[in-house]
Amino acid sequence: MIHSLLIANRGEIACRIIRTAQRLGIRTVAVYSDADAEAPHVAMADEALRIGRAEAAESYLAGDKILAAAIQTGAEAIHPGYGFLSENADFAQRVIDAGLIWVGAPPAAIRAMGLKDAAKALMEEAGVPVTPGYLGEDQSAAVLAREAGRIGYPVLIKAVAGGGGKGMRRVDAAGDFAEALASCRREAQGAFGNDRVLIEKYIAAPRHIEVQVFGDSHGEVVHLFERDCSLQRRHQKVIEEAPAPGMDAATRAALCEAAVRAARAVDYVGAGTVEFIADGSGALDAGAIWFMEMNTRLQVEHPVTEAITGVDLVEWQLRVASGEPLPRRQDQLAIDGWAMEARLYAEDPASGFLPSTGTLDLVEFGEAPGGRIDTGVRQGLAVSPHYDPMIAKVIARGASRDEARERLSAMLSDTAVWPVRTNAAFLVRALHHPAFVQGRVDTGLIARDGAVMARRPQPTRETLEAGAASLVAASALTGFRLNAPARTSAWFRLDGDVREIGLSGGSEEPVDSVLIAERGQVWNLTRWRKDARPGAAAGSGAIRAPMPGKVIAVSVVAGERVERGQRLVTLEAMKMEHTLVAPFDGVVADLGAAAGQQVALEALLVTIVAHEDAAA
Structure with missing residues (x-):
């Protein structure tokens, strides 16, 4: 068995690999960029080494620095995780040439599957059906x-x-x-x-189905059944599950045997995934499922396979890389139950899935029987604009598909992150979409119905009133007046919207805000001042930052008349631009933004008032 392991990655996958390695008694070495100096994977490892600046090209993609770190720390092997250098055949070869163990696919297999046209030609020769x-x-x-x-x-x-x-x-x-x-x-x-x-x-109603395969250096290859990854947004997976809905035994056998043939065709060693596209317009049929590509690494969604097979795929990777045979034969592998995984991202679905960066003041994950959270962040740290904005993988297991789905929904509903926006509420809605509930998902579902799923939900009356009551109770000691009349309502600000909420008793003085959470969504509720004009306060002329970012352009000046839809401010975050425009015809009453300024989520940038209010 390997004695010391350097993990050439970051985030949740680095933490995931470290946990298994340490359970096996393997010494672990983490590498980190300047942006990750306080990251959980750095604290978890037995040793950690800085390898460069925040930019991936200067750190996690810098092969020379990673090799030097392995040699400096005496690491015997390198595990690349996924992404970054995990499918870089040249880097894999350099690791081997340096006398280290590469915990991944052989460089020749990576090259063979790296180009889609050559891979498909190779698969045709191996008898694997191709599109x-x-x-x-x-x-x-x-x-x-x-x-x-x-x-x-x-x-x-x-x-x-x-x-x-x-x-x-x-x-x-x-x-x-x-x-x-x-x-x-x-x-x-x-x-x-x-x-x-x-x-x-082009397949009109495509389903994305993939098979987990594993090979060892002794010529054995097995499969660990299939996963369905059809729920996607812009070709990026959103929710994955295992096994695939509607997969009968005969179709499963044909599909998994084809995946094993694909792996054998390139003398595959280690963990790999053979991806197929299926015609989802009707029942799954082996004659309408075709090879797409092979990913020569561990997949993001590997936990659902682990959940239904009882296998630790990272442990298998380490054992196979150490020269051991596969821990189980094909006849010792079986499907037990159902599992689903959702990718919790720092993004705002209601604003076109804009990335959301900033400090994580609150991070709470929901729980459920059979639940699992794979994360690489913690409360108090920041979501960096330099890397993939995944906060966590939320995984649920159940005896049936419905049980796994309901448990995953419960975990996401009880998840609360602030002030960074997340897609938790979007994921909850996706899990309850009729087509998903029935297992009739194709890769175009979100493109068709995603606008409804992405709409920012409003809290229920009960949640809103409970939050208002807690604010009133919190202010009672400082704002209490003897014989003060009982109040039946008060004004509160919910994020950027001001509204009147019914309550009984309490102070009229402003107090601190409170976070309320429901169905995966978090809102900031603040007591509004008694002398504020509700109409003006609630007006949509307060233009606030929809995400933390940098102001790269201010297109108006104070006092300027603007028309509805006119460009006001342009923000940049995670290399994406977002333009804020005037919500109605009016006048720029206040300008709080300046080019080059870094702003927080909900920062007030511009205030627009109607012409008549400006004249008054």
């Missing part, structure tokens, strides 16, 4: 257009070196092909340095 398409060497626009017509529209243009939805375009008609091809090539060249593409048939 009808064109994988040819001739990349001229005329040939590609001709092949698209032969395949039949709609088709997908995909970058051969792509991933994460980049370098991918759907084309519905021949007249749109040339423009889509040019756009796809530009994006592929910019993202991957390779503008080669392939063409494949």
Whole structure:
């Protein structure tokens, strides 16, 4: 067994690997950037070493620094986690050449599966079904257009070196092909340095189903059944589950056997995932499920497989990398129960899923029987704009799909994070969407119905009144007046909205705010001053920052007349821009933003008043 392990990653996956390694008695070494100096994975490891600045290129993607850290700390092996360098064949080879153990797929297998066109050709030779398409060497626009017509529209243009939805375009008609091809090539060249593409048939109601495979250095390969990852937003997985809904025994056997053939075709060693696309317009059928690609690493959603098989996949990785045979044979693996995983992100669905950064003043995760939280953050730390904004993976297990779904919903509903926005409430709504409840999910569900799921919910009357009552009770000692008349209502501010809430007793003086939470959503409730004009206070002319970020442009000046929809301020966060506009015709009464300024969530940037109010 490996004696010492360097984890070349960060966040929840680094913490996850460290937990298993330490359980096995393996000494662990963490690496960290300046942004992660106080991160949980740094505190958990037996030793930690700084490797560079916050930018990933200067730290977690800097292979030279990671190798130097392994040698300096005496680490025997390197585990890359997922993302960053996990599928970099050149880095894997450098680790091996340095005399260290690479806890991952062999470099040759990474290369074989790294380009989509070559991988599909290899799979065809191995007898693995692939989606009808064109994988040819001739990349001229005329040939590609001709092949698209032969395949039949709609088709997908995909970058051969792509991933994460980049370098991918759907084309519905021949007249749109040339423009889509040019756009796809530009994006592929910019993202991957390779503008080669392939063409494949577009599946109208696709389901994304993947199979977990595992190989050892003794020639054995097994599968650990399938996962359904069809609930996606812009080609990024949102909720995953195992097993796949509607998968009968015969279809499962055919699919999993195809995945094993795929792994054997590249002499695979370690954990890998073979991804398939299925026609979800009807019942699952082995004749309508095709190979898409193979991920030569541990997957983000591996906990659902662990939950239904009772296997620790990281332990298997470490044992196989140490030269041991697979811990179980295929006939010793079986499905037990159902599991679901939701990706809790620091993002605001109601604002177009804008990333949300800042300090985590409050972090509380819900609990449920069979529940599991994989996280790499803690209360008091900040969500950095430099990395993926995942806060946690929330995993639930149950005896049935409905039980797992309800438990996951309960865990997310009881999750509270503030002031950073999260997608928890969005995930709860997704879990209760009729199509998801019935197991009829395809990859386009969120694109069709996501606007309703993403709408920011309002607290129930009971929750709102309970929060108001707690504020009144908190102010009673300082604002109490003998024989003061009982009040039946008072004005409160809920985030940016001011409203009147019924209550009994209490002070008229402003007091501190209180957080109220329900169904995964958190609101800030503040007592409003008695002399405030409700109409003016509640007006939508108060333009507040929808996320922490940097003001990169201010397009108005105080006193300026503006029209509805006119640009006021532009914010930047996580390399994305967000433009704030005037909600109605009016006058800039107050300007609190300046170019270059860093602002917090809900910071007041501009106040717009109606013309008549400005004249008064």
